[in-house]
């Protein structure tokens with residue numbers, strides 16, 4: 001092979017602030033990255049897949065779930081990750097888009113994705129109980145947090 005570019009990458013291993021399960025839709029990368037930085041998530045392990053947390057909540061294939069779990073487990077093993085941030089976003093092609101999937105209704109979409117994030121968080125916590133889970137819906141105006149703590153879950157079910 002031929003060297004085409006020079007730069008110095010850090011050689012030290014790092015402690016990962018959070019593994020981030022997000023969609024590769026690039027429109028939302030900057031906004032979410034800025035928010036995560038604000039809450040101290042700077043060294044992240046980005047796990048970018050179409051649909052983001054959909055693979056945990058309502059995967060097209062059951063194997064998708066195991067694939068994502070394995071990525072998270074590797075992040076934990078290699079980089080000491082203790083937090084996982086789940087992300088869904090508006091107008092996501094994996095859900096048919098805002099127009100195709102939700103008839104352009106932003107409220108229906110947001111509420112659907114809130115439920116999806118709760119499903120994804122519940123599945124993840126059951127599979128990897130030690131990890132702390134954060135959940136975000138990102139739309140064209142900003143980042144919305146869904147409370148997926150156990151306290152929130154028990155107030156829904158009880």
Ligand SMILES: [Zn+2]
Nearest residue numbers: 023025092093
């Ligand atoms: Zn998407």
